Structure formats: C-alpha cells, structure tokens
Amino acid sequence: MEYIQKEKEGACAMLRTTKFDRQLWQLQSFETISYDKDEQLLLIHFLDETTLRFHPVSEDIVFQLILDQNKDSFIECRLKSNYSYAKVI
Numbered sequence: 001m002e003y004i005q006k007e008k009e010g011a012c013a014m015l016r017t018t019k020f021d022r023q024l025w026q027l028q029s030f031e032t033i034s035y036d037k038d039e040q041l042l043l044i045h046f047l048d049e050t051t052l053r054f055h056p057v058s059e060d061i062v063f064q065l066i067l068d069q070n071k072d073s074f075i076e077c078r079l080k081s082n083y084s085y086a087k088v089i
Contacts, residue, residue: 027072030044030071030072039056042079
C-alpha cells in the first residue's frame, strides 16, 4: 500500500492506495484504489485513466471490495447502485 498526500481546502487529506495484481485477481478494468478513511472517500483508478470517486463509503465496504473475488462485479453491483459517485477529471 502507498500513501498519497492530497491538499484539500488548507488541510491535508491522507489517501491510502492499494494496487492489485491484475492477473491474480483477473481484473479487466482497474488495478488501483485509494481510500481516505476520515473523509470516507473511495477512488477507483481505471486502466483507461479515468477515476471514479465514491462517497461516503465506510471502511468496511472498502475491505469487502479488497477481499471480493469479483471486484469488477462488486463495483457495478454494490458500489454504483448504493453510493454516490462521480467521474474525476
């Protein structure tokens, strides 16, 4: 895991970033996620260089995503249908 420091309205937010082994997890669309526990902000960094921002997402849901065998399906069925999200430009 990697930590990314991000400036946010005069304060620093800490994003914890995880990169998955695409072959091991059979990932087709992404390999990296970032999470800010304090802000409950989840970023999914897709291979086409787009990023989706989900908010608010609890740490428990992020752990479920990390452990889920079918992460692409988890994003479509669990995250997109239950959490607010936007494309980050």
